[in-house]
Amino acid sequence: MEKRKIGVGFLGLGTVGSGVLEILQMNREQVTRRAGAEIEVRKILVRDPHKKRAVNVNNDLYTSDADEVLDHPEIDVVVEVMGGVDEAKKYVKKALQNKKYVITANKDLMATSGAELMLLAGEYERNIYYEASVGGGIPLIRPLKHSLSGNRISRIIGIINGTTNYILSKMSLENMDFETALAEAQEKGFAEQDPSNDLEGKDAGYKLCILAGLAFNSRVNYEDLYVDGINGIDKRDIAYARELGFTLKLLAIGEEIDGALAPRVHPALVPSTHPLAGVLFENNALYVTGNAVGEVMFFGPGAGALPTGSSIVADLLDVAHEMRCQEEGSVMELHFQDKTIISMDKLHSAFFLRLQAKDQPGVFASLATTFGNENVSLDMIIQKSSTEGQAEIVLVTHEVEEKNFNRAVDKIRDFSYVRRINSIFRVIKT
Ligand code: NAP
Ligand code: HSE
Numbered sequence: 001m002e003k004r005k006i007g008v009g010f011l012g013l014g015t016v017g018s019g020v021l022e023i024l025q026m027n028r029e030q031v032t033r034r035a036g037a038e039i040e041v042r043k044i045l046v047r048d049p050h051k052k053r054a055v056n057v058n059n060d061l062y063t064s065d066a067d068e069v070l071d072h073p074e075i076d077v078v079v080e081v082m083g084g085v086d087e088a089k090k091y092v093k094k095a096l097q098n099k100k101y102v103i104t105a106n107k108d109l110m111a112t113s114g115a116e117l118m119l120l121a122g123e124y125e126r127n128i129y130y131e132a133s134v135g136g137g138i139p140l141i142r143p144l145k146h147s148l149s150g151n152r153i154s155r156i157i158g159i160i161n162g163t164t165n166y167i168l169s170k171m172s173l174e175n176m177d178f179e180t181a182l183a184e185a186q187e188k189g190f191a192e193q194d195p196s197n198d199l200e201g202k203d204a205g206y207k208l209c210i211l212a213g214l215a216f217n218s219r220v221n222y223e224d225l226y227v228d229g230i231n232g233i234d235k236r237d238i239a240y241a242r243e244l245g246f247t248l249k250l251l252a253i254g255e256e257i258d259g260a261l262a263p264r265v266h267p268a269l270v271p272s273t274h275p276l277a278g279v280l281f282e283n284n285a286l287y288v289t290g291n292a293v294g295e296v297m298f299f300g301p302g303a304g305a306l307p308t309g310s311s312i313v314a315d316l317l318d319v320a321h322e323m324r325c326q327e328e329g330s331v332m333e334l335h336f337q338d339k340t341i342i343s344m345d346k347l348h349s350a351f352f353l354r355l356q357a358k359d360q361p362g363v364f365a366s367l368a369t370t371f372g373n374e375n376v377s378l379d380m381i382i383q384k385s386s387t388e389g390q391a392e393i394v395l396v397t398h399e400v401e402e403k404n405f406n407r408a409v410d411k412i413r414d415f416s417y418v419r420r421i422n423s424i425f426r427v428i429k430t
Pocket of ligand 2: 191198
């Protein structure tokens with residue numbers, strides 16, 4: 001009997017697209033067996049059909065006309081690996097309207113237009129798979145959707161941007177300054193030539209929208225997030241944090257508190273013994289707390305051709321299963337609820353603060369009193385160095401309400417003995 005065939009069309013064949021094709025060639029037999037069908041690539045959209053590619057493909061498959069993929073009668077699945085939002089969205093919509101399944105690696109698209117596209121997928125009884133959009137090769141979407149679905153998840157903490165994790169790892173382990181670490185990340189191809197979305201926390205923010213939506217069964221928009229990146233981080237803070245037993249990371253945090261959500265991206269100190277502190281360089285991780293499973297962490301390569309391709313091939317196998325079982329229309333994301341967002345000043349956190357002050361009697365006492373008056377309890381306070389009558393002071397608070405801490409800092413900033421507040425970081429102690 002002739003083997004069933006699944007027709008696949010690609011939108012894009014760059015780093016990720018080439019990785020997918022390489023895996024389909026490398027693991028052909030296993031993929032065919034698991035899909036119960038031959039996966040056949042039938043058309044590939046690129047900008048330049050004559051460009052040399054990382055994989056060998058029959059030249060007839062290339063096109064620069066998207067409709068040749070989207071209207072192809074023998075394409076069942078469209079793999080969107082072209083990036084960008086506007087054109088990608090237009091093509092994904094047309095693919096769904098033409099009753100094709102969609103697989104995408106595009107976090108910008110899913111974070112900004114996921115709800116609208118999922119609605120369309122439901123309407124046309126198809127589905128969108130997006131395992132590759134967060135965490136590259138690490139399975140994150142599927143575990144949140146399925147493996148952990150028996151839990152109520154109370155918190156997710158992610159290191160989901162490889163560029164910033166590479167920079168912070170280099171600064172921490174090799175005492176490198178920010179600019180040198182960024183230049184090295186760019187040289188090695190981890191950071192893009194314009195890394196502003198990574199450094200400003202936007203890339204992690206888009207990914208958090210996707211993960212928090214699944215973890216908390218809710219629509220989470222980018223505008224709901226508090227986002228702060230790592231631009232201008234000083235290696236002194238990283239070194240002092242290490243001395244105090246902490247490691248600085250850019251964290252994407254989603255938390256559900258009494259039915260409301262607190263999604264945020266910001267640099268934070270974690271205890272150096274915490275599993276997230278050991279996530280180094282370009283690796284990503286997601287640390288999940290569920291009321292049945294307890295705490296689990298997913299770890300691995302957050303980008304790259306083969307790791308990201310691995311997630312897309314897994315999505316292809318899921319589509320093959322869905323086609324075989326004729327389960328069309330089971331779009332879980334259509335059941336997301338809207339939840340209230342908690343403002344940052346209502347959250348509780350411990351803080352690390354570094355400031356420069358005149359080296360004179362009464363400074364520690366004044367700081368302690370000011371924090372005490374705002375109900376902020378200090379965990380440690382130390383003087384790091386004193387030169388030319390100036391002292392550098394580092395302190396860490398216990399967990400406090402953010403607005404109390406901010407009120408105390410506003411007062412301290414105005415004291416005549418304070419030269420400068422250099423840095424403030426949140427501290428995640430558990
Ligand atoms: P890439 O290397 O820049 O490849 C993009 C591909 O899309 C190229 O083949 C390009 O054609 C084609 N393309 C782009 N715009 C097009 C247009 N308007 N018309 C026709 N073809 C177009 O990008 P990538 O790194 O593979 O990333 C693809 C997606 O995966 C992005 O959404 C990205 O965020 C996501 N992602 C990437 C990684 C990673 O490790 N790279 C990891 C996770 C997720 P030409 O080759 O002819 O220029
Ligand atoms: N710019 C992203 C990162 C690539 O640094 O993690 C993967 O989305």
